[in-house]
Amino acid sequence: MSVSATAVGIDIGGTGIKGAIVDLATGTLITDRIKLPTPAGGSPEGILEVTTTLIEKLGLPDTNVPVGVCFPAVVKHGVTLSAANISKKWIGLEAESLFEKALKRDITFVNDADAAGYAEAQFGAAKGVSGVALMTTLGTGIGTAILHNGVLVPNAEFGHLEIDGVDAETRASNSAREREGLSWKEWSKRLQAYYSRLEFYFTPDLFIVGGGVSKHWEQFLPRLSLATPIVPAVHRNNAGILGAAALAVRTIPPLS
Numbered sequence: 001m002s003v004s005a006t007a008v009g010i011d012i013g014g015t016g017i018k019g020a021i022v023d024l025a026t027g028t029l030i031t032d033r034i035k036l037p038t039p040a041g042g043s044p045e046g047i048l049e050v051t052t053t054l055i056e057k058l059g060l061p062d063t064n065v066p067v068g069v070c071f072p073a074v075v076k077h078g079v080t081l082s083a084a085n086i087s088k089k090w091i092g093l094e095a096e097s098l099f100e101k102a103l104k105r106d107i108t109f110v111n112d113a114d115a116a117g118y119a120e121a122q123f124g125a126a127k128g129v130s131g132v133a134l135m136t137t138l139g140t141g142i143g144t145a146i147l148h149n150g151v152l153v154p155n156a157e158f159g160h161l162e163i164d165g166v167d168a169e170t171r172a173s174n175s176a177r178e179r180e181g182l183s184w185k186e187w188s189k190r191l192q193a194y195y196s197r198l199e200f201y202f203t204p205d206l207f208i209v210g211g212g213v214s215k216h217w218e219q220f221l222p223r224l225s226l227a228t229p230i231v232p233a234v235h236r237n238n239a240g241i242l243g244a245a246a247l248a249v250r251t252i253p254p255l256s
Contacts, residue, residue, distance in 0.1 A: 004024065004064075004065065004066050004249050005023070005024055005025060006021055006022060006023060006024060006030065006065060006245075007021070007022055007024055007065065007066040007067065007068060007245035007246070007248045007249050008020070008021055008022070008055070008058060008060065008065060008066070008067040008068065008245060008248070009022050009068050009070075009115075009240065009241035009242055009243070009244040009245030009246075009248075010051060010054065010055075010067065010068065010069040010070070010241070010244060011070050011112065011115070011240030011241050011244060012038070012047060012051065012069060012070065012071045012072070012112075013038060013072060013085075013112070013240075014038060014042065014072065014084070014085030014086060014140070015037070015038055015085075016035050016036065016037060016038055017035070017036050017037075017038055017047065017050050017051060017054060018033055018034065018035045018237075018240070018241055019033070019034050019051075019054045019055070019058060019241060020032065020033045020034065020058070020238075020241050021058060021060075021065075021245075022241065022242055022245035022246070024245065024246060024249060026123075027119070027122060027123025027124075027235075027242055027246075029238065029241070031058060033237075033238065033241065034054055034057050034058065036050050036053065036054055037050075038050065038086075041087055042083075042085065042086030042087045042090075043087045043089055044087065044089055044090060044093060044095070044098065047086070048098065048099065048102050051069070051099070051103075052102060052103060055067070055103060063104065063105045065105075066106070066108070066245070066248035066249050067103070067105060067106070067107050067108070067248055068107075068108045068109075068110065068115070068243075068244030068245050068246070068247050068248030069099060069107055069108070069109050069110070069244055070109075070110050070111065070112040070114070070115035070116075070240045070243060070244040070247075071090075071095065071109060071110070071111065071112055072084040072085060072086060072111075072112050072143075073086075073090055073091075073095075073111065074111060074155045074157065075095070075096075075109055075110055075111045075114075075154070075155065076154075076155065078094060078095060078096025078097060078109050079092065079093065079094050079095065079096075080092070080093050080095045080109075084140070084141060085140060095109050096108070096109035107248075108244070108247055108248040110154070110243075110244060110247050111143075111145075111154060111155055112137075112143060112240050113135065113137050113143030113144055113145045113156075114145045114152055114154050114155065114156075114243070114247075115239065115240045115242075115243030115244045115247060116135060116137055116143070116145065116210050116233070116235070116239035116240055116243055117133075117135030117144075117145025117146070117147055117152065117208070117243065118145070118147070118152050118243040118246055118247055119235050119238075119239045119240070119242035119243035119246065120133075120135055120208050120210070120233055120234060120235065120239065120243075121133065121147045121150045121152070122150075122242070122243070122246045123234070123235065123242055123246075124208075124233060124234030124235050124239075125206070125208045125231050125232070125233055125234050126147055126150070126206060126208055127150075128150075129147075129150070129205060129206050130149060130205065131148070131149065131204070131205035131206075132146065132147070132148050132202060132203070132204040132205050132206075133146075133147045133148075133204060133205060133206040133207075133208060134146055134147075134158075134198060134202060134204045134206070134207050134208070135147070135208045135210060135233070136158070136159075136195075136198075136207065136208070136209055136210070136211075137209075137210040137211040137233075138172075138173055138174045138209060138210070138211040138213050138214070139173065139174050139175065139211040139212065139213070140173065140174075140175045141159050141169040141173050141175070142158070142159030142168060142169040142172060142173050142194075143159060143211075144156045144157065144158040144159055146158075146202070152247075158198060159173070161194070161197060161198070161201075163193055163194060163197060164193075168193075168194045168197070171190050172187075172190040172191055172193070172194045174211060174212070174213040176190075177213075184216075184219040184220050184223070185223065187220060188220045188223035188224060191220060191223075191224060192223075192224055192225065195207060195224060195226055195228075195230065196226065199226055199227065199228050203228075204228050205228065205229075206228065206229050206230075206231070207226070207228055207229065207230035207231070208230075208231055208232075208233050209221065209230060209231070209232055209233060210232075210233035210235075210236060210239055211233075211236075212236065212237075214232045214233055214236060215232075215236060217232035
């Protein structure tokens with residue numbers, strides 16, 4: 001069976017919904033990236049309506065073009081099991097089926113950090129890396145993805161590792177840095193504790209740091225003392241789009 005040369009990637013976030021058509025050979029966008037505001041409250045109906053509008057703006061007459069959608073939730077068998085910065089109505093929802101019925105096409109629905117990690121494995125910092133690569137996205141929380149020889153192990157929620165009695169993301173996320181007015185040095189101490197714990201548990205071969213704050217990586221990554229190489233992600237704003245598109249055509253191994 002031939003593999004599609006292009007696919008659509010849709011990245012649904014708490015504030016915006018982004019999408020584009022992706023060249024899967026090069027990992028580049030072959031259309032302009034379209035971004036529309038996420039509707040207030042982030043309800044399933046509202047997000048589905050905006051996503052439908054975005055698909056229409058991309059002009060996809062061919063329903064055979066694969067579509068991947070990434071989303072801020074644990075996703076298993078197409079069901080969203082959590083909800084971050086969106087309506088709690090998503091919890092337990094058969095989201096993939098809901099989107100397929102509304103858009104009248106097959107959809108691959110995945111976690112947003114998984115999509116970002118897979119994008120880095122296919123087109124970015126983790127491409128060709130042997131062994132274990134851990135992707136972390138430092139934002140409102142901490143999203144994570146684990147890859148072994150480029151194979152994604154879905155729904156790793158390592159932002160919720162308990163450090164000093166609290167979820168790591170409550171102290172080490174970028175939102176915690178902004179909320180508490182931490183200096184780069186102060187924040188780096190918290191990141192050190194977090195990445196040291198990940199290093200101890202997983203002995204990875206590479207850490208990749210994404211999220212918007214990664215564009216300032218020179219301010220904090222050099223302050224970390226780790227045995228594992230740690231590098232900024234190559235794809236920032238487009239990571240979810242690229243990863244969702246790439247996962248839409250992946251046939252093996254299946255997502256859990």
